[in-house]
Amino acid sequence: MTPGWRIARRELRGGLSGFWIFLLCLTLGVGAIAAVGSVRAALESGLARQGSVLLGGDAALRLTYRLATDAERDWMADHARQVSEVVDFRSMAVVGEDRALTQVKGIDDAWPLRGQARFEPPLTVAEVLAGRDGLPGAAMDPLLIDRLGLRIGDRFRLGVQDFVLTAALTREPDALSGSFGLGPRTLVATRALADSGLLSPGTLFESSYRLTLRPGDSLDGLRAEATQYFDAGMRWRDSRRGAPGVETFVERLGSFLVLVGLAGLAVGGVGVSAAVRSYLDAKTPVIATLKTLGAEGRTIFAIYFLQIGALTLLGVLAGLALGGLAPLAAAPWLQSRLPIPAEFTLHIAPLAEAGAYGILTALIFTLLPLARVERVRAAALFRGIGADARTWPRKRHLAALAAAVLALIGTAASLASLPWLALSVAGGVVAALAALWLAAQGLRALARRLARQPALRGRPVLRLAVAAVGNPREGVAAVVLSLGLGLSVLATVGQIDANMRRAIAAELPDQAPSFFFIDIQPDQLAGVLDRLDGDPGVGAVDTAPSLRGIVTAINDIPARDWGDHWVLRGDRGVSHAAAPPPGTELTAGEWWPEDYAGPPLISFGADEAAEIGLSLGDRVTVNILGRDITGTVANLRRLDFRSGGIGFVMIFDSAALAGAPQTHIATVHTDPASEAAILRDIGAAFPNVTAIRVRDVADRVAEAMGALASATSLAALAVLATGFVVLIGAAAAGERARVFEVAVLKTLGATRATVLASFALRSALMGAAAGLVAVLVAALSAWAILTQVMELDYRFAPGSALAVIAGGVLATLAAGLVFALRPLSARPARVLRAQE
């Protein structure tokens, strides 16, 4: 055992009393990351294990716009043990005059092939679908039952088909496998929809054929055969990724929250650094004594590195215990609230990740204070001096620091689902820390200058407060850094949330239509327009033919080789037009003549084309209803999805798609008073037409974003809690100096009220500075995220900013005043005698 290690062990006998902030910061930071990672791992493991249940079978073949042909059905029957057909589409559930948007799922007798559906009352699927009194049965999401005021046994209509509500659908095992639904679920038998008029050619629906494997078959083998047999419009999904959308969401949200947790760990790092500095300052006589006794700088470094290392391990282990066990303890509560299956157990990978972050963060934030111990001179014993803080650290320490920073960022980037996000967050945290450090130095320099101003003479409360802020021993940097970083994260979430809510709630209705009508059959279009034209409450009405298609190739190269752009991912809306739709803004190329009848031409969204790498003259192949149509990009158009209007990425020339079965889509601007009558009249005259209120969609999106903002705010609050711990640590560290300060001030005639007012003022000044910088950092971050990533406008949200500044002031006031109580109550004589 080396002398360094032996001496380090002896030094540790001093106990943990000076290290509770150090340990708490590490424990909280590591615990938060470990907890987020553990929950993510539980969800991912649940999703992986329940893949076939979520999918509704071992594999699913999905077709857009059509059901499988008889030949295709035969093929599936030959190649699978079981087959179940599910159709999925939007429609209106109608009860008398009342109507509500619903996502209809049509099933067969085999559904569900995997997992179990649950109903209230507890019926079997067959009993639910059997119905009563000659009417087919249906189950509905309880939300929809409430919305329509239905009771079990009541009737409702889908299209022109009446159904009887036989049960509430309380659990749909394959609910997550579908796409984002705008309405709550209605479950019916597909055969009962035959006369509903809802599955006519051209109607927007999706069919999904769930298969279970025959013994001995493999998913890869079946996939290869299916891809060969079906046309390019078929999309394959299997139980290895039963709910890819949800999986990606969980992975990305988890990654993002881990990154927010890393910001929290950085806040904790400030506290860790301050604690180590303060500990080593107190150890200056011991270090100088060891030097006197012949210890070299390296030995001294090793002594304290080993001590801090041991404490780091303790803090990290405590954090891992907290973060690993807390989700287990909360498992029953979490499981009952999550729509996703989860496997709560001890997941080693996220704990290892959190542990690595904890150790690297501790190394980053303690290396420089530790490096300073080598610079403590033996002369400190009789001159009362410590290490010279201005000396530049040794090269090996700087190299170790750089390596640790790179390792931390590299680990975060390699483990995050989006490395650019990890790098951006890391860059943001480093920039925020730099800005906060500069602000702290600036504030201290300003306070030092201000304290000497003649204007402050005769105002002892103010002068003492300002002078204290300017004092290097007051810990301004620790307060501004830790609280400021915590507040920055919270303020950024606040700014983004406020802007997105504004974009949805305030700006959308100004430009967006009130309704979308979808599934208007070609022969119904004139009737719909007649009803709208005659209404004085109706403003602009736009219509367009609507088809669904999948981009299968570009310039004869398979679409999947062009990257993972959303336009290429699934089926997309496709339209056709002879003349440019109103408001069209071409950015390149020219629109085709109205009577054009040559080879197919396409007008493509300009931004989307640029992102995919398309340019004028490229050939895009789109599979529509099983038929490949290849068109040449003739022009590029600017698309603004924020307007909420009709916005097809691909518009063909009319001749190209004239023969394809299609429906029409219409957007309608109305005044609120006319809405109900229009819905009623169109619903009655054209029962198959579905009306979607844009306001309802916006509310659904706002709801989903609200949940995201809540999750992020919760993580930000954890960051802030760590910041508060650091703040308390700084206040506690200054308590001893304040006891002496108060004693002297009292001796000089200061009342307790004067001293208290001065203490409150200095706390408020530091808190306000932290809050102000946090708001600046947040405004910059929010601007970057909103304008560069989300392509939204940014407007400063003063309400959220004010709340953050007020929070900063209150937090520092609370911490400062709590630790002012003992100094204020101490008797001056005792304190001063003890100092002698």
Added chain:
Amino acid sequence: MGPVLSLRDVHLTLQGNAGPVAILRGISLDVHRGETLGLVGPSGSGKSSLLMLMGGLERATGGTVQALGHDMTALDEDALARFRRGRMGVVFQSFHLIPTMTALENVATPLELAGQSDAFDRAADELRAVGLGARMDHYPAQMSGGEQQRVALARAAAPRPAILLADEPTGNLDGTTGEAIMDSLFGLRDRHGATLVLVTHASDLALRCDRVMRLRDGRIEGEDRQQQAAQ
């Protein structure tokens, strides 16, 4: 045989808040093997600084300091630390024991740093020699000031240094305890035959030295041999 300590035209100027402060101004002196030298003078005369220069704990801003034939001014902080191991023992007025270590561990530390395998046995012998055989496992906070200083003496003497430097070792102690400490200090010196340089305010303590050097304002004001000092 040459001097154990040799200082030539040594200057020490420190940077204070109000500008440079000259602490030592051209000190030249030699200390020979086995000699005891007392440094006396009023507060601020520079005697403690001179002692620290001799121990390599402070760096001269001018002149040369040689100890045991080595030029201390040419060594860096780590080289000075290595040099002190086993060659120099230092005793401070404020003891400077390491609070987290027992008396035995405090005394063993310099021996451990010097790589001595029997560090603890020798430390125990040294503690017994200063009368603290029964207090080996006590922490500094559990001992009186006199006992702490005896531990500090044992720690300084344990590596059998050629040079013992003591900076007002009785300054924080009452008269009787101070007397006992000085007995221990001179006893150790006699036992190991070390050269002793002692800074003190007390003229009666200085009288126990072979030679006494009087300092004032950073300069040597005068020097007395034992017989002269006694008169």
